[in-house]
Amino acid sequence: MKTDRKKIVISEFMDTQAVDSLKRHFDVCADPSLVDEPERLRDALADADALIVRNRTQVTAALLDGAPRVKVVGRLGVGLDNIALGACKDRGVRVFPATGANARAVAEYVIATSLMLLRGAYLSSAAVAQGQWPRAALSNGREAAGGTMAVIGFGGIGQLVAQLACGIGMRVAGYDPQVPADAACWQETGAQGMSFDDALRAADVVTVHVPLVESTRNLLGAAQLAMLKPHAVVINTSRGGVVDESALACALKQGRLGGAALDVFADEPLKAGSPLAGAPNLILTPHIAGLTVQSNERVGTLVASRVMHALLEGEHDSTNTRELRHGTDIIR
Missing domain, CATH: 3.40.50.720 (NAD(P)-binding Rossmann-like Domain)
Structure with a gap:
């Protein structure tokens, strides 16, 4: 049955409470195995409005080309090297890192x-x-x-x-x-x-x-x-x-x-x-320095809030530039 609710795809682990907060407002496909199954990820993104990732999902120009409705990418962390920022900018996709949360x-x-x-x-x-x-x-x-x-x-x-x-x-x-x-x-x-x-x-x-x-x-x-x-x-x-x-x-x-x-x-x-x-x-250690019970909660809550606000309120594109610059600063 068709719904007017916007769709969010989450391709890697996200704190359960944060996922539940998004489900109250959106259709959410939260599946950590998607990062290792690119065909399923592309299929899930075909009608999605937002994508939330950690560091393993590669948000490339090709991935975005197969997700024409995606206008928001949430990053559960602060590094942005797995996200093609130029491709996001060209397509009007806003990127929201979890600045400072971990x-x-x-x-x-x-x-x-x-x-x-x-x-x-x-x-x-x-x-x-x-x-x-x-x-x-x-x-x-x-x-x-x-x-x-x-x-x-x-x-x-x-x-x-x-x-x-x-x-x-x-x-x-x-x-x-x-x-x-x-x-x-x-x-x-x-x-x-x-x-x-x-x-x-x-x-x-x-x-x-x-x-x-x-x-x-x-x-x-x-x-x-x-x-x-x-x-x-x-x-x-x-x-x-x-x-x-x-x-x-x-x-x-x-x-x-x-x-x-x-x-x-x-x-x-x-x-x-x-x-x-x-x-x-x-x-x-296996890339876990920023992962604790508390930081997972902070990161999930922050990204969920930013993605939710962007989808519901439609912030101006200038916010994207400010967020990307701030995100880059924090990982120096």
Whole structure:
């Protein structure tokens, strides 16, 4: 039976309460398996008015061509590299990221992994349970307090990381070419703006918060990793491809780096046989730094609200430009 209600397709996981809030006003096709079944996704989008995705659904020009009624795309996160923004603009499609909603989750992940890697004492449970007692080997960990964290990319997440790092007694060296030297955020967060190279040389911890664009691909490569102190640790929660995985694995295996934590990878899922396999002092997680019970609720609620408002109220196209710019800023 035909309905006048507008249709929303959700191709990846979205918080249940947020989905239910949309169902009160729209016909909703919420199916996380659609991201892996492109033909079914295209069929679902043929008569849809909006699409909600996470980071795996590729919103390409071709996908949009098969969805002529879609005028709104909601992004359950802040990275926009899986969305063809130019194609959206050409077709009058507004894009709404979940700006700021998962910043706390990412920032806490960075601090937690920093402490684990610097101390180096938390991966010995199996050995201790088997009767081993590696006390001497694990007695030379480092404290975070008094050390320096280099925050590469000083948008919303980077600034929150800086505040938390200062709260545990770390110094913060920040780098972001888009943030002026006299910007209030340096003083507000307790960070000192530096050049990229100087921030790397000063760092005991390097954490990266930039989008993946041509200028940031392999931003941390062999030459940059060689600038770091031998005990320094590297954390990437931004985008795979920003850190050269082969160069990082080589530095870890050769003992030229203290440790690393990667939540994102150039190819996801990470393929068997990756150069990262077997690297010591390495924490690998499956792109979940921004995912917690609380952040999932915040992200879902925010995107549902923005998509609902756009479909019901029909905001002016200028909003799209403002939202896209704000979304890009937040993932620096």
